[in-house]
Amino acid sequence: MEAGTDKKNLLGMTLEELQDVAAELSMPKFAAGQIAQWLYKGRVADIGSMTNLSRQNRERLSSCCSVGRKAPVGEVRSKDGTAKYLFDVSGKKMVESVYIPDNDRGSERATLCVSSQAGCKMGCRFCMTGRQGFHGNLTANEIINQIFSVPESERLTNIVYMGMGEPTDNLDEVLKTIRIMTEKWGLAWSPKRITVSTIGNVNGLERLLNDTHVHIAISVHTPFHDERKELMPVEAAFPIQKVMDLLRGYDFAHQRRLSVEYIMWKGLNDDNNHADALVRLLKGTSARVNLIRFHAIPGADLRTSDERRMTEFRDYLNSKGVLCTIRRSRGEDIMAACGMLAGKDLK
Numbered sequence: 001m002e003a004g005t006d007k008k009n010l011l012g013m014t015l016e017e018l019q020d021v022a023a024e025l026s027m028p029k030f031a032a033g034q035i036a037q038w039l040y041k042g043r044v045a046d047i048g049s050m051t052n053l054s055r056q057n058r059e060r061l062s063s064c065c066s067v068g069r070k071a072p073v074g075e076v077r078s079k080d081g082t083a084k085y086l087f088d089v090s091g092k093k094m095v096e097s098v099y100i101p102d103n104d105r106g107s108e109r110a111t112l113c114v115s116s117q118a119g120c121k122m123g124c125r126f127c128m129t130g131r132q133g134f135h136g137n138l139t140a141n142e143i144i145n146q147i148f149s150v151p152e153s154e155r156l157t158n159i160v161y162m163g164m165g166e167p168t169d170n171l172d173e174v175l176k177t178i179r180i181m182t183e184k185w186g187l188a189w190s191p192k193r194i195t196v197s198t199i200g201n202v203n204g205l206e207r208l209l210n211d212t213h214v215h216i217a218i219s220v221h222t223p224f225h226d227e228r229k230e231l232m233p234v235e236a237a238f239p240i241q242k243v244m245d246l247l248r249g250y251d252f253a254h255q256r257r258l259s260v261e262y263i264m265w266k267g268l269n270d271d272n273n274h275a276d277a278l279v280r281l282l283k284g285t286s287a288r289v290n291l292i293r294f295h296a297i298p299g300a301d302l303r304t305s306d307e308r309r310m311t312e313f314r315d316y317l318n319s320k321g322v323l324c325t326i327r328r329s330r331g332e333d334i335m336a337a338c339g340m341l342a343g344k345d346l347k
């Protein structure tokens with residue numbers, strides 16, 4: 001719904017949903033395809049711009065619907081080009097999207113990291129978003145609007161569902177937005193340009209694997225059950241061993257990629273004992289490991305590993321046949337940790 005009205009938002013609807021709207025308004029069935037074209041290829045911001053619909057049909061559509069584009073309400077820009085945008089999702093507080101340009105590997109990439117929930121229920125100890133509690137699922141409109149409404153929208157080459165919230169905890173809406181990104185009537189992107197990051201809710205993950213061909217990133221952070229349970233309460237319900245057992249049943253060597261996110265904490269998970277257990281955990285998965293520097297958050301007694309230890313850990317994993325890289329930190333000067341900006345605004 002458009003805020004303050006009872007109008008439905010068209011942006012975020014699938015072709016089938018647009019067909020339902022067209023049928024309710026006694027518009028011809030092909031009008032749904034035209035509307036999808038205007039929304040997702042034409043990127044129009046208002047119904048009046050859908051000029052191949054008859055005037056009468058535009059008026060009918062406007063009486064109950066609007067496009068549903070909403071600009072960010074705040075932004076901070078890093079000196080390295082990274083930008084954080086703040087979106088007001090009505091009644092559910094603020095969510096963040098992060099734009100990350102990257103052109104130092106020969107090819108120009110422009111990635112947007114989107115949020116799927118306002119806050120999060122998962123309570124990971126190291127996460128600022130988790131601290132804020134859960135304020136609601138984003139609708140497909142609110143997720144896809146982030147992609148359409150950042151100033152760099154038409155330049156984007158990749159989308160990562162790695163912002164606020166756990167995507168598998170709002171999977172219906174997330175799947176709808178993946179369809180909009182990849183179907184011919186939508187943006188027609190290759191699923192190889194999309195990555196969904198999850199902490200590993202096995203049920204949701206299985207559906208994501210079966211219903212899409214997007215890349216998967218799993219937040220592991222430690223290979224040990226008891227330690228992970230302390231850091232990530234989800235481990236009690238869905239042990240990482242079971243998550244990896246599920247992933248071993250899928251092909252990540254060809255069309256899609258599996259990556260493992262591993263935040264490095266000094267003296268906690270950065271020794272070779274952890275590296276060896278990680279190698280065992282990942283056996284048979286073709287996963288690559290991304291080592292991530294920890295951005296301190298207020299009140300957390302966790303510290304990031306030093307550079308030398310990270311390099312040694314990376315080299316050790318590589319020597320054991322596990323492809324591992326250290327993720328370059330971006331936007332350090334604009335509070336890079338997820339949830340920081342929204343949390344600041346809430347204060």
Ligand code: SF4
Pocket residue numbers: 120121122123124127128129130131163164165166199
């Ligand atoms: S790390 Fe992800 S799943 Fe965990 S609390 Fe933060 S947003 Fe939620």
